[in-house]
Each structure stands twice: as structure tokens, then as C-alpha cells.
Amino acid sequence: MRNKILIFFIIGLIIYVIDIGFNSDNNLNEIYISDSELTNLLLTWKSQVGREPTAIEATNIINNLVEEEILYREALKLGLDNEDRIIKRRLAQKITFLKQETLLKQPSDEVLRSFYNLNKNKYFVQPLYSFTHLYFSKGPDSKKRADKALKELIQNKTPNNSDPFLLGKEFYKNSTDEIIRNFGKSFENVFNKLILDQWSGPYESSYGHHLIFLNSRKDGFNPDWIEIKNQVLNDYFLQSKEDAIKKYLEEIKSEYKVVIDPNFKY
Amino acid sequence: MKSSKSFIGLIVVSTIFFIYASGVYKNLQSDSALEVVDFSIDGAKTDPASIKSNLDRSPYYGDLHVHTKYSFDAYVFGTTNSPHDAYRYATGDGITHPLGYEMKLKEPLDFYAVTDHGFYLGMVENYADTSSKQSKQPWSKPFHNINRPENLIVESVGQRSDIFSSVLRQTILQPYPYWHPKTIKAWFTKNIQLALKSFDYEVHKSAWSDVARAAEEFNNPGKFTTFIGYEFTSSTLVEGGNLHRNVIFNSAKAPIRPWTRIDSLNPEHLWTWMDGLRDRGVDSLAMPHNSNGSNGQMFEGETFKGGPIDIEYASKRMRNEPVVEITQVKGTSDTHPMLSPDDEWADFGIMDYRVGSRPPTYSKTQGSYVRDAYLTGLTLEWKRQGNPYKFGLIGSSDTHTGAGSFDESNYWSKVSLLDGTAQGRGTVPLSDERIKLMKEYTKEYNQPLSLLETEDGTYASVGFEQWGASGLAVAWAEKNTRDSIFKAFKRKETFATTGTRIAVRFFAGYDMQSINLNSESMVRDAYVKGVTMGSDLGEQENKIPEFIVWAQRDKNGAPLQRVQIIKGWIEKASGTPHEKVYDVACSDSLDVDPITNRCPDNGARVNINNCSISSNVGATELKSIWADPDFDSNTKAFYYVRVLENPTCRWSTWDAVKAGVKPRPNIHKTIQERAWTSPIWYIPKDDPLDIVPL
Numbered sequence: 001m002r003n004k005i006l007i008f009f010i011i012g013l014i015i016y017v018i019d020i021g022f023n024s025d026n027n028l029n030e031i032y033i034s035d036s037e038l039t040n041l042l043l044t045w046k047s048q049v050g051r052e053p054t055a056i057e058a059t060n061i062i063n064n065l066v067e068e069e070i071l072y073r074e075a076l077k078l079g080l081d082n083e084d085r086i087i088k089r090r091l092a093q094k095i096t097f098l099k100q101e102t103l104l105k106q107p108s109d110e111v112l113r114s115f116y117n118l119n120k121n122k123y124f125v126q127p128l129y130s131f132t133h134l135y136f137s138k139g140p141d142s143k144k145r146a147d148k149a150l151k152e153l154i155q156n157k158t159p160n161n162s163d164p165f166l167l168g169k170e171f172y173k174n175s176t177d178e179i180i181r182n183f184g185k186s187f188e189n190v191f192n193k194l195i196l197d198q199w200s201g202p203y204e205s206s207y208g209h210h211l212i213f214l215n216s217r218k219d220g221f222n223p224d225w226i227e228i229k230n231q232v233l234n235d236y237f238l239q240s241k242e243d244a245i246k247k248y249l250e251e252i253k254s255e256y257k258v259v260i261d262p263n264f265k266y
Numbered sequence: 267m268k269s270s271k272s273f274i275g276l277i278v279v280s281t282i283f284f285i286y287a288s289g290v291y292k293n294l295q296s297d298s299a300l301e302v303v304d305f306s307i308d309g310a311k312t313d314p315a316s317i318k319s320n321l322d323r324s325p326y327y328g329d330l331h332v333h334t335k336y337s338f339d340a341y342v343f344g345t346t347n348s349p350h351d352a353y354r355y356a357t358g359d360g361i362t363h364p365l366g367y368e369m370k371l372k373e374p375l376d377f378y379a380v381t382d383h384g385f386y387l388g389m390v391e392n393y394a395d396t397s398s399k400q401s402k403q404p405w406s407k408p409f410h411n412i413n414r415p416e417n418l419i420v421e422s423v424g425q426r427s428d429i430f431s432s433v434l435r436q437t438i439l440q441p442y443p444y445w446h447p448k449t450i451k452a453w454f455t456k457n458i459q460l461a462l463k464s465f466d467y468e469v470h471k472s473a474w475s476d477v478a479r480a481a482e483e484f485n486n487p488g489k490f491t492t493f494i495g496y497e498f499t500s501s502t503l504v505e506g507g508n509l510h511r512n513v514i515f516n517s518a519k520a521p522i523r524p525w526t527r528i529d530s531l532n533p534e535h536l537w538t539w540m541d542g543l544r545d546r547g548v549d550s551l552a553m554p555h556n557s558n559g560s561n562g563q564m565f566e567g568e569t570f571k572g573g574p575i576d577i578e579y580a581s582k583r584m585r586n587e588p589v590v591e592i593t594q595v596k597g598t599s600d601t602h603p604m605l606s607p608d609d610e611w612a613d614f615g616i617m618d619y620r621v622g623s624r625p626p627t628y629s630k631t632q633g634s635y636v637r638d639a640y641l642t643g644l645t646l647e648w649k650r651q652g653n654p655y656k657f658g659l660i661g662s663s664d665t666h667t668g669a670g671s672f673d674e675s676n677y678w679s680k681v682s683l684l685d686g687t688a689q690g691r692g693t694v695p696l697s698d699e700r701i702k703l704m705k706e707y708t709k710e711y712n713q714p715l716s717l718l719e720t721e722d723g724t725y726a727s728v729g730f731e732q733w734g735a736s737g738l739a740v741a742w743a744e745k746n747t748r749d750s751i752f753k754a755f756k757r758k759e760t761f762a763t764t765g766t767r768i769a770v771r772f773f774a775g776y777d778m779q780s781i782n783l784n785s786e787s788m789v790r791d792a793y794v795k796g797v798t799m800g801s802d803l804g805e806q807e808n809k810i811p812e813f814i815v816w817a818q819r820d821k822n823g824a825p826l827q828r829v830q831i832i833k834g835w836i837e838k839a840s841g842t843p844h845e846k847v848y849d850v851a852c853s854d855s856l857d858v859d860p861i862t863n864r865c866p867d868n869g870a871r872v873n874i875n876n877c878s879i880s881s882n883v884g885a886t887e888l889k890s891i892w893a894d895p896d897f898d899s900n901t902k903a904f905y906y907v908r909v910l911e912n913p914t915c916r917w918s919t920w921d922a923v924k925a926g927v928k929p930r931p932n933i934h935k936t937i938q939e940r941a942w943t944s945p946i947w948y949i950p951k952d953d954p955l956d957i958v959p960l
Contacts, residue, residue: 050446050448137887138886162786164783164784164786164788164789166769166887167325167818168322172318172320173318177374181373181374184822205821206821206822206886207818207886208886230308
């Protein structure tokens with residue numbers, strides 16, 4: 001019984017070895033060109049030139065292909081593909097595309113929603129402020145003038161010592177980013193502390209001093225993900241592509257040992 | 267006898283057939299360039315109509331001249347950034363320079379237009395991709411893989427310059443024979459490029475639709491505006507005078523392909539095409555740039571073909587080209603010291619060679635600068651030929667990296683690998699290796715060796731040292747939407763800056779003294795009582811025009827030093843042109859000297875060892891009401907504003923400071939950043955003079 005198994009095993013091994021021997025020879029010296037490859041080639045020629053190739057032209061086209069294939073194989077035999085950065089890059093690019101393509105399936109709403117929830121911060125809509133301001137053009141007394149005006153405002157008087165501001169007096173639904181662009185970085189943290197319907201200040205900008213009256217505030221919020229589904233979907237695809245390559249690299253990296261000269265100096 | 271009769275009959279019949287057939291052909295011919303495509307994309311966008319308007323208008327800052335990898339030259343220079351990357355940059359994201367460093371704005375922009383060269387758009391990237399059909403052709407070989415990461419190195423600049431100046435030309439000039447189906451198709455669809463072997467229409471169209479799609483994706487009414495656009499890169503036939511223009515469209519609808527120099531070199535044909543599109547509901551405008559390097563051809567006294575300018579030409583040009591780029595990376599085109607010897611600020615951003623010429627070739631000054639063009643326009647109008655040069659002003663960058671370089675202290679110039687390092691730009695002495703490299707490739711490509719030998723070392727001197735960290739286009743618009751900003755360009759309510767975010771208002775009228783400069787309603791009153799930049803001011807009997815100027819500094823830049831009004835006029839009797847610069851507001855409570863029309867020195871200085879500037883000198887804002895002391899009611903004139911900041915380090919000095927070397931001799935160490943408004947034209951009542959040419 002044991003012997004029989006051993007014999008089968010040995011016969012199997014012999015067949016395997018013979019098969020490898022034959023096949024490897026076949027593989028290297030047999031050039032197989034499929035019908036569809038030929039059709040494709042001749043069609044391209046036709047679309048470029050505008051007519052069917054003659055028999056001689058067709059033969060030439062096919063011969064060229066065959067010769068190219070032979071040269072390619074000989075080059076492989078000589079190992080010319082090794083250490084060629086262009087070939088490496090091209091292959092790396094091809095496998096990248098391959099790995100990314102496989103993931104371009106339409107995700108379910110469930111998947112999208114959880115993607116949205118994971119990246120909520122990215123979709124947060126900034127708070128918006130509508131306000132009026134009084135401006136006191138930069139100078140040694142601009143703060144003093146602003147203080148005086150604020151006192152008058154508190155006493156329900158209308159101050160008349162403010163200056164016109166080039167960008168205007170009323171600002172409508174400005175986000176913090178827009179406020180920074182209009183007044184400078186020093187205004188970044190002014191508005192989240194303001195109280196509605198009340199004058200306060202003075203706040204110093206790059207242009208001088210300001211008193212601010214906050215007319216309305218629209219709080220920041222996370223939009224319903226369905227409303228921005230398109231955007232979420234695009235981001236999801238983008239992320240999936242990046243993840244696919246990362247994951248693939250993670251899986252495969254462990255199979256490699258990377259050696260770099262530890263003494264390399266730049 | 268019989269046979270010769272039938273022979274004649276055959277000729278007659280075939281002639282008739284030929285005439286008939288060509289008639290049919292003519293009818294079959296379609297104009298592919300006038301086909302309109304809707305590039306709009308799905309997705310929830312804010313309705314522009316729902317955004318609140320500011321009736322006093324706000325200044326919106328942008329760049330309308332940006333190249334990406336789709337431009338034939340940008341790709342050759344190493345740029346792989348896409349239109350999407352360019353728009354990401356404009357909205358505040360950092361993107362990568364081909365040399366690996368990050369390019370990021372200090373402050374995002376309000377609008378942006380990617381304007382790749384329409385000519386051969388997308389083709390060079392396609393040659394370089396070794397899997398493409400075109401790459402199999404012999405002419406593609408020099409381009410193969412040029413922008414693979416391992417090839418993005420400074421050592422490749424010689425080869426790249428050569429591709430730019432000679433290989434490209436050989437590549438494109440390979441037409442199919444006249445009988446070829448592609449040639450016939452080219453004729454049928456009025457699309458000459460189809461007859462060129464090195465051209466692939468599908469690749470071209472897909473690049474163009476990617477440009478358009480990126481614009482549509484990033485257009486965000488109320489927050490950020492984009493325009494579908496491209497550059498029409500034409501030049502004069504003999505002298506290589508640059509006639510480049512950027513074209514932008516005011517809608518998601520745009521032509522199926524850009525109209526390019528292959529269709530025609532003549533800008534008049536571009537305007538005909540734009541007029542044709544306008545009839546089909548697609549409005550557009552073209553913006554000439556780099557007139558400084560046009561060898562006097564941009565603002566000539568005659569047409570492209572050398573014919574006389576007439577009223578029809580003038581109105582066609584102004585209908586299509588309401589604004590001109592006065593400043594950009596390749597220099598500033600306000601004026602030249604030779605044209606304006608009495609303007610102490612004329613020697614600014616001078617780039618005095620023809621665009622793209624190799625070796626750099628001198629560009630004639632007359633006809634190359636906007637102030638001179640305004641004067642030429644007045645003289646032409648005086649001769650009853652119409653005024654084709656009544657344009658407003660914008661700036662833009664012309665970057666070829668996707669990212670405009672506006673900051674003197676963080677400058678990467680324009681052409682990617684060629685000028686992405688201080689050594690390449692000629693501001694830091696070259697290493698021995700690079701000197702050797704330069705010598706080798708200038709010899710190999712038969713170019714003169716441009717090196718400057720000094721005590722402190724040897725500098726590259728190929729012209730990059732004349733370039734600048736400039737500029738921006740600014741539109742006074744009711745809101746940040748495509749339509750609102752486009753309309754501002756059309757009415758020329760625009761100004762240009764050298765990259766700084768100065769804001770400036772400018773009004774003219776006859777009752778302006780009644781407006782209180784310190785009142786909150788000042789702007790509203792000025793709009794009601796006067797006209798603003800880009801407009802005409804008519805004559806009012808026995809009255810002198812008064813001008814209101816109001817400028818505000820860039821909060822991240824240097825304070826303001828002075829505001830000037832530049833006046834140009836022609837003598838009524840002879841049409842002879844004149845110009846004069848008036849200071850109208852000075853910083854630090856200084857007064858304009860009424861004799862010299864100049865502000866006294868405000869004492870602002872720069873330390874060129876570390877680029878620090880004087881503190882507590884200069885103004886946050888400057889405003890003034892000014893009446894022209896030399897006003898003559900019968901004389902045609904134009905007035906535009908120039909705002910000057912205190913001096914700061916030029917980018918070249920920053921390069922030297924960062925490298926720890928002395929600034930290079932023979933170039934300016936400091937600059938005064940500035941802004942220019944569109945002019946206001948004073949139009950006297952018509953005086954029917956008879957102008958009789960000899």
C-alpha cells in the first residue's frame with residue numbers, strides 16, 4: 001500500500017518534470033498571435049490610412065509585429081528589462097491602475113453613510129455671521145475714538161466720529177475665513193464670542209479699530225449626507241483608490257526585505 | 267471628328283459636375299470651432315441669484331492666466347499639475363512644484379481661470395505617455411517619459427530648452443498629403459489641425475473637456491468663481507511679435523475646441539469667431555498680455571495685415587477685448603523709461619526682449635506698453651479712425667506650474683524646472699557643475715552663453731532675472747459669481763496689482779467736492795454723482811472734472827507710500843501725445859509739492875541684509891479729492907491711478923538672503939509693489955475737424 005502510493009507519487013513527479021521541460025521550451029519559442037489581435041491591428045491601420053491594406057501591406061504589418069515580439073523576448077532573455085527605471089515605473093503604474101479599477105463598484109447607501117460619518121469634520125458647514133461695524137482708521141488715537149463711540153452707543157447716542165471702511169459697513173453671512181480675508185488674522189476668534197444685537201469692541205485689525213454689532217449668527221452644522229451625496233460619493237471613490245493601493249502595499253510589503261546602506265549620507 | 271466632339275463634351279460635363287460638386291462641398295462644410303458644448307456638471311450648487319449683492323461693490327482678487335500640464339511648453343518644462351490641481355491651489359490647498367517643494371497661497375483667491383495654450387492642447391503629454399498611439403510616431407521620441415519623477419531634475423533643463431525652441435516646431439509642421447482623407451476632413455470641418463500628422467483630435471478634445479470640467483467642478487457661486495478659458499498664442503509672421511491673448515467664457519457652455527493659431531494667426535479672425543459664438547449665446551472676452559515683449563506689435567497704429575485701422579476695427583476690438591494684462595511674471599507693461607522719461611517709477615518690471623525668443627531678442631518699446639497705447643488710441647480717434655485702445659487693466663500670473671507666484675519672499679517664477687531654483691533664476695552664483703552644464707548645452711544647441719561674471723561669482727543671465735512675482739486681476743463686482751465678475755471686466759471696472767492685495771476706488775465727476783470723504787455714504791454718493799474706472803466722462807460747460815481716489819493697503823503687505831494720477835492727452839491742433847504724473851495723496855500727513863507734483867520722501871527704507879522694512883512709516887489708507895490743475899476742456903485725455911507701497915525687497919534679494927549671499931549686482935534690490943486702475947476717459951464735445959491725410 002505504502003509502496004503503491006510512493007510509485008504514484010514518483011510517476012507524478014516525473015510527468016511534472018517532463019511537462020515543465022516541454023512547456024518552458026514551448027513558451028519561449030512559440031509566438032502565438034490571436035485573431036482578435038490581428039483584427040485590431042489591421043483595423044487601426046485602416047482607420048489611420050483610410051482603406052484596407054493590400055496583401056503585401058498586411059503581411060508587413062504582421063511581420064513587424066512578429067519581429068517586435070521576437071526582439072522583446074530576446075531582450076527578456078538577456079535580462080534587459082532589469083534595472084530599467086522606465087519599465088519599472090510603467091509596470092508599477094499598470095498594477096496601480098489594475099488594483100484601483102477593481103474597486104470602482106457603486107457603494108451602497110449604507111457604506112456611503114458610514115463614510116460620511118467617519119469624515120464628518122470635512123463636511124461641516126462653517127458658522128456665518130452678519131454684522132455692522134464702525135471703523136476708526138489706524139492712528140495714535142483710533143482706540144480712544146472707538147472707546148468714546150462705544151460709550152455713546154451704550155447711551156443710545158449715534159456717534160459721528162467713525163470713518164468709512166473701504167470694503168463697506170455691512171457684512172452679510174461671512175464665514176470666519178471670509179472675515180479673516182476682510183479684516184486680517186486678528187479677527188479669527190472675535191466673532192465666536194460676540195453676543196447678538198449688541199455693540200462691542202474695540203477690536204484691532206490691520207486697518208485700525210472696530211466696533212461690531214452682530215445682527216445674526218447662523219450656527220455651523222453638519223448637512224444631511226443625502227444633500228451632498230454627490231460630493232460624498234466622489235470623495236469615497238478617491239479615498240477607495242488610495243486605500244486600495246495602500247492595502248495592497250501593506251499586504252505585499254511583508255514579503256520583501258528592504259536593504260539600504262545605513263551609512264548613506266546626503 | 268466624332269471622338270474629339272465627345273472629348274469636348276466630356277470636358278464640359280465634367281466641368282459642370284465639378285462646379286456642382288464643389289457647391290455641394292461648400293454646403294457640406296461645417297465650422298467645427300463654432301459648435302457649442304454644455305460642460306455643466308450635476309450636483310447641488312448655490313443658485314447665484316440667491317446670493318446677496320453689495321450695491322457698493324466689493325473687490326474680488328484673481329488670476330486669469332494659468333497654465334497646467336496640458337500646455338505644450340509647460341509639460342516640456344516639467345509641469346504635471348492638472349487643472350484640478352491648479353484650482354485646488356487657488357482655493358488655498360498646497361500643491362507640488364516639479365522640483366518637489368510645496369506651493370501654497372498665503373490667502374486664497376476669489377476667482378481663477380486655467381488658460382492653457384489652445385494650440386496643441388494636451389498633445390505633448392500624450393507624446394510623453396509611451397502607451398499612447400501618438401507616442402509610437404517618430405516625432406514623439408524626444409518627449410517620451412520626460413516628466414517621469416526620475417527625469418524631473420535640474421540637469422534636464424538644457425534638453426528641455428531645446429525641445430521648447432526647436433523640436434516642437436519640427437514636430438507640428440508635418441501635414442498629410444492633400445489627397446489624404448484627414449486633409450479632406452480638415453477642409454470639410456474647417457479644422458486645419460486635423461491635417462497634421464502629429465495631431466490627435468480625440469486627445470485634444472478630451473484635454474479641453476478636462477479643462478472645462480475642472481472649471482465647472484470648482485465654480486462655487488458666492489465663494490469662488492472659475493472661467494472656462496484658454497490662451498490664443500499667436501504672433502506676427504516675420505518678427506515674432508507676441509500677440510498672445512487669453513480667452514475666457516462666461517458660461518458652462520463653451521466651444522467644442524479652442525480657436526488657435528493653427529486656425530489663424532490674425533487676432534481679427536479670433537474676434538470674428540468670438541462674435542459668432544456670441545450669436546450662439548456664448549459670451550467671451552480676450553485679454554492681450556505681454557505687450558512688453560511684442561516688439562511694438564500689440565498696440566500698433568495699423569492692423570495685423572498692415573492695413574489702416576478704422577472705426578469698425580476699433581469697435582470689434584473693444585467689443586472683444588475690454589481689458590488688458592498690464593503686469594505678470596514676464597514683466598510689467600505700464601510704460602518704459604524711454605517712453606516716459608519724466609516718470610520716476612517707469613523703471614519697474616521692465617522685460618525688454620521678445621516673448622519666447624531664443625536667444626532673447628530686444629523688443630521695440632513703442633506699441634508695447636499700455637500708456638503709449640492709450641495715447642495712440644487718442645491719436646487714432648483724433649484722425650477719425652476710432653479708438654481700438656480704450657481698454658481697462660488687469661494683472662495675472664502666466665504661471666506654467668498651475669500655481670501663480672505672487673509673493674516676493676516665496677517665489678518660484680514661471681517655467682518649472684528651468685527657473686524653479688535661485689541658481690536657475692540667476693540670483694545666486696552658479697555652482698561649478700552648473701556652469702559646466704550650461705556651457706555644454708548652450709554649445710550643443712548653438713545658443714549664446716549668457717553668464718554674468720562678477721566678483722562674487724558667476725550668475726546665469728538668461729532673462730529670468732528680469733521677471734517678477736506678479737500679478738493679480740481685481741474686479742469690482744456686486745457678488746462673487748461668474749456673471750457678476752465677468753460683467754465687471756466688460757465695463758472695465760477693474761484694477762491690476764503686482765500680487766499685493768491693495769484695494770483702490772476711483773471716481774470722476776463735476777460735483778465731487780460736495781461729497782464728504784469721511785461719510786459712510788461716500789461710495790454710494792460717488793456712484794450717483796460721478797463715473798468710476800473704465801468709464802467715459804463727458805464735457806460740462808465751464809466745469810473742471812474732480813476725481814476721488816481711495817486706496818487701502820494689503821493687510822499682509824507693506825504700508826502705502828503715495829497715490830498718483832497719471833494723465834495722458836493729445837494736442838488738439840496736431841494730435842501730439844503728452845503725459846504727466848501727479849501725486850495726489852501722500853502718507854504720513856505729508857503734502858504734495860504744488861510745483862513738482864510730488865510727495866516728499868516719507869523715509870521708508872529697506873535693510874537688504876535681512877529684508878526688514880521701516881516700521882511706523884506709511885499709510886493704512888490714502889484718500890483724496892483732486893482737480894486737474896492743467897485741465898483744458900477741449901482736449902481729449904485719460905486719467906488712471908497708480909498706488910505705490912513703501913519699498914520692500916525684490917524676490918531676487920530674498921533669494922540671496924535665503925542663500926546667505928550678497929544680492930546680485932546690476933538688478934534692482936528693492937521694488938515698490940503697486941496697483942493700477944482702469945482709466946477714466948475725458949471726452950470733450952465733438953469738434954468737427956477735417957483731418958486730411960497727405
